[in-house]
Amino acid sequence: xxxxxxxxxxxSRRKGKSLIxxxxxxxxxxxxxxxxxxxxxxxxxxxxxxxxxGASATISIDYEAMMxxxxxxxxxxxxxxxxxxxxxxxxxxxxxxVAYFDYTVPSYFQTEKLKAxxxxxxxxxxxxxxxxxxFTVVGGNTEEIADQKKGKIKLVEGxxxxxxxxxxxxxxxxxxxxxxxxxxxAIGDKIIFDRVSRTGEEFTDDGSIKETENTKTFVKDIxxxxxGLFDVQQTENKGKDKEKDNQHYFVDYNYQLAExxxxxxxxxxxxxxxxxxxxxxxxxxxxxFWDFPEEEYQKMKDEEAEETxxxxxxxxxxxxxxxxxxxxxxxxxxxxxxxxLISSDQFESVSGPLSGMSKIxxxxxxxxxxxxxxxxxxxxxxxxxxxxxxxxxxLSLGEKRVKVIGQIVxxxxxxxxxxxxxxxxxxxxxxxGVSSSLIASQEQTENYEMYSDPDFYEFQQLGTETxxxxxxxxxxxxxLSASYIVTFYLVGTATILLSTIVPLIYIMRxxxxxxxx
Amino acid sequence: MAIIxxxxxxxxxxxxxxxxxxxxxxxxxxxxxxxxxxLGQSGSGKTTFLSLLSALDAPKEGKILYQxxxxxxxxxxxxxxxxxxxxxxxxxxxxxxxxxxxxxVPMAITENKLPxxxxxxxxxxxxxxxxxxxxxxxxxxxxxxGEQQRVAIARALATNVDVILADEPxxxxxxxxxxxxxxxxxxxxxxHDKCVIVVTHSNxxxxxxxxTYILRKGRLARYE
Ligand SMILES: Nc1ncnc2c1ncn2[C@@H]1O[C@H](COP(=O)(O)OP(=O)(O)OP(=O)(O)O)[C@@H](O)[C@H]1O
Ligand SMILES: [Mg+2]
Numbered sequence: 164x165x166x167x168x169x170x171x172x173x174x175s176r177r178k179g180k181s182l183i184x185x186x187x188x189x190x191x192x193x194x195x196x197x198x199x200x201x202x203x204x205x206x207x208x209x210x211x212x213x214x215x216x217g218a219s220a221t222i223s224i225d226y227e228a229m230m231x232x233x234x235x236x237x238x239x240x241x242x243x244x245x246x247x248x249x250x251x252x253x254x255x256x257x258x259x260x261v262a263y264f265d266y267t268v269p270s271y272f273q274t275e276k277l278k279a280x281x282x283x284x285x286x287x288x289x290x291x292x293x294x295x296x297x298f299t300v301v302g303g304n305t306e307e308i309a310d311q312k313k314g315k316i317k318l319v320e321g322x323x324x325x326x327x328x329x330x331x332x333x334x335x336x337x338x339x340x341x342x343x344x345x346x347x348x349a350i351g352d353k354i355i356f357d358r359v360s361r362t363g364e365e366f367t368d369d370g371s372i373k374e375t376e377n378t379k380t381f382v383k384d385i386x387x388x389x390x391g392l393f394d395v396q397q398t399e400n401k402g403k404d405k406e407k408d409n410q411h412y413f414v415d416y417n418y419q420l421a422e423x424x425x426x427x428x429x430x431x432x433x434x435x436x437x438x439x440x441x442x443x444x445x446x447x448x449x450x451x452f453w454d455f456p457e458e459e460y461q462k463m464k465d466e467e468a469e470e471t472x473x474x475x476x477x478x479x480x481x482x483x484x485x486x487x488x489x490x491x492x493x494x495x496x497x498x499x500x501x502x503x504l505i506s507s508d509q510f511e512s513v514s515g516p517l518s519g520m521s522k523i524x525x526x527x528x529x530x531x532x533x534x535x536x537x538x539x540x541x542x543x544x545x546x547x548x549x550x551x552x553x554x555x556x557x558l559s560l561g562e563k564r565v566k567v568i569g570q571i572v573x574x575x576x577x578x579x580x581x582x583x584x585x586x587x588x589x590x591x592x593x594x595x596g597v598s599s600s601l602i603a604s605q606e607q608t609e610n611y612e613m614y615s616d617p618d619f620y621e622f623q624q625l626g627t628e629t630x631x632x633x634x635x636x637x638x639x640x641x642x643l644s645a646s647y648i649v650t651f652y653l654v655g656t657a658t659i660l661l662s663t664i665v666p667l668i669y670i671m672r673x674x675x676x677x678x679x680x
Numbered sequence: 681m682a683i684i685x686x687x688x689x690x691x692x693x694x695x696x697x698x699x700x701x702x703x704x705x706x707x708x709x710x711x712x713x714x715x716x717x718x719l720g721q722s723g724s725g726k727t728t729f730l731s732l733l734s735a736l737d738a739p740k741e742g743k744i745l746y747q748x749x750x751x752x753x754x755x756x757x758x759x760x761x762x763x764x765x766x767x768x769x770x771x772x773x774x775x776x777x778x779x780x781x782x783x784x785v786p787m788a789i790t791e792n793k794l795p796x797x798x799x800x801x802x803x804x805x806x807x808x809x810x811x812x813x814x815x816x817x818x819x820x821x822x823x824x825x826g827e828q829q830r831v832a833i834a835r836a837l838a839t840n841v842d843v844i845l846a847d848e849p850x851x852x853x854x855x856x857x858x859x860x861x862x863x864x865x866x867x868x869x870x871x872h873d874k875c876v877i878v879v880t881h882s883n884x885x886x887x888x889x890x891x892t893y894i895l896r897k898g899r900l901a902r903y904e
Contacts, residue, residue: 164781165788169774176776176819556772559736560786561761676736679768680727680847 166562166570173570174577180546181578187542188582188659189589191535195658196590196651198528201598203647205521208638209514213507218480219313219625220489222246222255223618225502232500245476245497252476254496260489263479265309268302268434268472272356272385272427280341282421296421298356302431304329308337309477313625314396315423321350321391324430328390332432337391339424348389356385356427360445362453379452381445385437387429395423435472477625483507504618506625513632517639520601532658539662543575547666554670555678568667575663576656583655587648595641602636681748682709683875684733684843689742691728702728704898706742712842715869716877717886719903720895726879727847729895733877734766734845735759746843762792765836767846771828773820779806779831780816783838790839805834809864826857833864844868846878850885862888 164172174181222245229237245251249266256264279296303309306323310316319340328335338354348354363377397420429437445452451460480489490503497503511518547554557567691703702725710716720726731737732744735756743750751759760766765786773782783802787794795801806816809830811823820828829849836844846865850858862885868874869890878885886892892903 164777164784168788169777169785172781173776552772553774556774557785557789559734559760559766559772560789561757561759562789563757676731679766679772680731680736 166566167573170570170573170577174574184539184542184546184575184578185582187538188535188579189586191531191538192583192586192655193590193593194531195528195535195654196586197593197597198524198531199651199654200591200594200641200647201520201524202528203644203650204594204598204639204641205517205524207640207642207644208517208635209510211638212510212514212635213483213486216506216509218483218486218506220478220480220486220493220503220505221621221625222252222476222493222497222501223504223621225500228500237500240498240500242471243498243500245501246473247471248498249474251497252474255476255493256478258489258492258496260480260482260485260492261478262481263305263307263309263312264476265303265305265307265312266431266474266476267304267309268431268438269475270300270302270434270438271297272300272358273297273360274357275359275382276357277346277355280339280345280421280424282417296425299422299426300434300437301426301428302434303428304431308428310426310428311393312479313477316393316426317396318391319394321389323391328433329430330432332430332436334385334387334433334437335390335429336387336433337393337428338389339426340392340394341424343389343392350389350391353386353388356387358383358385358441360452379449381448381452383441383444385441387427393428395420431474438472480505504621504625506622508618509622510635513635516602516632517635520598523601528654532654535658536662539659540665543571543663543666544669547571547669551673551678554673555675558673558675559679564671568670571666571670572660572663575659579656579659583652583659586655587651588643590651591641591643591647598639598641602639682745683712683747685709685745686732686739687743687745689732689739689744691725691732691737691739701898703732703739703900706898706900708893708900710843710875710877712875713869713873714875714890715865715888716875717889717892718877718879718895718900719881719883719886719892720879722881724895725898726895729900730845730847730877730879733843734764736766758791761790762839763841764843764845765839765841767829767832767836767844767849769848769851771820771825771832773828773831773835775821776819778817778819779811779823779827779834782820782831783834786835786838792839792841794840802834802838805837806831809834809837810860826853826860829853829857829861830864833861837868842873842875844874844876846876848879848881850880850882858882858885 224240224244224246229240232240241247245255252266253264255261256266273295274297275295277298279298281296301308301310303324306325306329308316308318308323311318311323316339318337321337323337324335327333336354338348343349346354360381362379363375364372365375367373455463478489480486486505486507490505493503494501554567557570558564686706686708689703689706690701692699692701694700706729718726718729728737732739735744735751738752738756743752745751746754746759746763751763754763773779774785777785780799780802783805784798787798787802803813803816807813811827811830811834815823815827820831823831829852833844833846833849836846844865850861853861865876865878866888869876878889880886886903893900894903
């Protein structure tokens with residue numbers, strides 16, 4: 164009858180006590196297992212969605228923080244921003260986490276003779292677009308265009324910019340195949356953007372725009388040699404979920420598609436040159452074209468002399484897991500009021516229902532482990548006091564204390580492992596049930612609109628994917644995963660083993676003479 | 681040579697800064713093949729004396745010798761494991777084990793060379809002590825007090841030791857049973873060459889023993 168056999172006999176023959184310990188461990192085990200299952204499921208959602216969101220980044224001004232600044236302060240914030248200081252952005256681009264880096268000088272050509280692609284109207288009378296569309300001009304500094312890298316477009320004909328074109332600022336461009344077909348333009352041809360600026364119109368009662376005697380119109384032709392044609396890439400997700408997106412964010416899919424087809428990619432140098440030239444001519448023909456108050460106008464002229472250009476950077480990280488390290492190091496390099504936006508940040512905005520649950524389950528986990536330590540310790544201690552004479556017998560027979568302790572640990576572990584093994588499954592069911600009702604309650608309280616995010620535009624620019632609260636919730640799934648099982652077994656057995664420490668001290672201090680004689 | 685002996689043993693309890701002596705300069709030796717009894721008034725220190733012989737406690741001064749060796753050097757736990765069998769007044773069996781399993785507990789603990797067929801040996805021991813096979817397979821809480829004490833004796837014999845110590849083994853039993861138990865002790869001493877030392881209140885038992893000692897005021901004196 165060695166201590167193993169004694170332990171087995173004790174567990175199997177003293178059924179009442181075994182059952183009590185089993186029940187205690189089983190109940191607490193369910194709570195712990197449930198909390199772990201929820202934690203793991205929320206972590207999985209985060210991991211998967213962040214993976215889908217990819218790891219691209221940009222820099223933006225922290226508009227929320229700007230609100231609390233005075234006008235002068237915010238002006239200097241802009242001047243110190245990485246968006247106006249290319250050197251800062253370039254430093255960020257040189258961080259080791261960055262796989263690809265480009266920056267864009269943006270512009271917009273409103274034209275009249277040259278017709279932009281109009282969005283398809285899906286159902287009659289649903290949406291009407293006031294005013295014609297113009298051309299979004301996207302500058303670039305690399306041969307591989309950022310949107311290509313993001314998977315938004317694909318070069319289908321011609322070529323991209325050469326080194327020489329990028330540095331010289333030659334007016335070359337890449338337009339959509341759709342636009343080229345509409346305008347019957349082939350590679351090597353020149354397309355003329357009749358860029359128009361108009362001011363002083365009035366809205367009539369029926370909503371149309373009418374010219375008045377104050378109307379000023381400035382037109383300048385901008386010829387661009389076409390070197391390549393692109394096609395808009397539709398991601399599977401976008402196509403499939405467009406109905407949903409339309410409803411939820413009031414972002415019109417067809418409008419977005421048209422906007423992309425009306426994009427012109429050019430070297431940054433060329434865009435800067437065009438901008439400068441255009442505004443110089445405009446100013447020459449119509450001083451204070453936009454009729455600003457005199458004081459403001461002077462100030463703007465001064466600023467223009469300083470030649471502030473906006474650069475919108477785009478970074479692609481080597482590894483999504485580097486996101487936080489990248490953010491930290493980049494933040495140190497950029498302006499005080501700048502912030503780093505990473506595509507995966509969107510998750511934080513839509514993960515409301517999950518993060519609430521993750522917090523609660525984390526708390527429950529700590530409390531449950533703590534309570535288990537206490538309760539299981541007390542239960543074992545209580546049972547040991549009942550068995551004082553038995554323990555005294557072993558000691559008086561010369562049994563080593565480690566073996567006496569061994570018997571107790573084996574007994575506790577046999578019962579606990581059975582209870583823990585069962586709670587792996589029931590705890591998972593508990594987690595499933597609890598999380599559905601938790602999600603439902605959180606969803607009602609946090610009806611988040613992606614559209615109202617101050618950084619929504621930037622996020623959209625970052626990549627092709629956007630996520631909604633629904634995506635997050637539907638990605639949530641309580642699974643009987645290997646990591647859940649392993650984690651729970653580890654936490655469970657560690658808790659039980661820790662719970663035996665105090666009882667073991669009790670055994671170490673037993674004096675057989677006092678018990679027996 | 682004596683199998684077990686005390687040499688100038690002192691034992692006291694500290695009462696504040698006073699020492700209350702239970703045993704004073706006790707030197708006494710016990711031989712194999714003899715059945716000893718120890719008498720004394722309640723509180724005289726009989727149990728204390730037995731706890732020193734059984735290495736459940738250590739003398740404050742002096743030595744306990746086993747085959748001439750200080751048991752401190754043998755190691756108390758070692759000594760209990762391999763050299764003595766102890767029988768308590770309140771049997772102290774493991775309640776959820778059967779009689780035969782109780783007898784087998786010390787067999788798994790001792791380092792003494794025992795025959796391989798331990799279970800058979802245990803059954804035979806119980807049979808010898810008067811527990812039939814059908815009762816040997818019962819959980820001990822289903823046995824009478826007398827039967828339980830027999831199981832406890834069998835357990836003390838299980839490791840095949842030379843010294844058997846018993847503290848008022850019949851204190852809870854009626855006279856008829858007491859007599860049967862005493863008969864067993866006598867047989868163990870005389871037929872199996874054990875050294876049996878029994879603490880008792882009973883003069884009848886003392887009269888049947890080979891040697892009787894009386895413990896009084898810290899002194900153990902031979903009763904003639
Ligand atoms: N832990 C202790 N601390 C102080 N005094 C003690 C302690 N244990 C026992 N004693 C005292 O030592 C004395 C001897 O006790 P012991 O149990 O050896 O007596 P005994 O002869 O076995 O008595 P009984 O016949 O009643 O069993 C008693 O007076 C008792 O009160
Ligand atoms: Mg006593």
